[in-house]
Amino acid sequence: MKRRDFTRRPGCSVEATLDLIDGKWKGVILYHLQDGTQRFGELRRRMPGITQRMLTKQLRALEEDKLVIRKVYAEVPPRVEYCLSELGESLRPVIDILKAWGESHQQRLSCAPAPEAVVKAEPVKKPKRAA
Numbered sequence: 284m285k286r287r288d289f290t291r292r293p294g295c296s297v298e299a300t301l302d303l304i305d306g307k308w309k310g311v312i313l314y315h316l317q318d319g320t321q322r323f324g325e326l327r328r329r330m331p332g333i334t335q336r337m338l339t340k341q342l343r344a345l346e347e348d349k350l351v352i353r354k355v356y357a358e359v360p361p362r363v364e365y366c367l368s369e370l371g372e373s374l375r376p377v378i379d380i381l382k383a384w385g386e387s388h389q390q391r392l393s394c395a396p397a398p399e400a401v402v403k404a405e406p407v408k409k410p411k412r413a414a
Contacts, residue, residue: 303348304374308333308341313371314378316351320366350374 304310308330315321315329327338342365345351350371356362367375385392 300377303350304377306341308337309345310378310381312338312341312345313350313367313374314382316365316367316371317375317378320354320364322362322364326365345371 304313311330312326315326321329323338323342326342327333327335330338333341342351342353346353346365349368352366352368352371354364354366356364
């Protein structure tokens with residue numbers, strides 16, 4: 284993925300950082316890799332909403348940006364593991380702050396369950412048929 288040139292623009296450092304972790308999944312992948320080295324299947328299980336194709340695409344982009352290290356083992360079947368690079372590790376405080384902010388504002392975020400969804404609904408009664 285070709286990076287944009289942010290030099291000599293107001294807020295360029297913020298834009299550059301957000302460009303690296305943009306999208307729905309990159310930050311989530313980086314968050315899960317903070318727990319240590321993981322295989323593709325482990326990451327996929329931790330993110331049930333992501334497709335295999337999208338996870339592959341996002342991991343490749345993170346690897347290209349040198350945030351993630353991909354290690355392939357010469358085994359049959361092949362084993363591939365992902366871990367944070369030193370540069371990726373340097374994003375740990377950023378990801379942790381994003382997580383903390385999200386937790387403290389969860390009620391306002393769309394990922395929080397709707398208040399009416401928490402309350403159990405009464406079963407719907409079927410109308411009686413006229414004979």
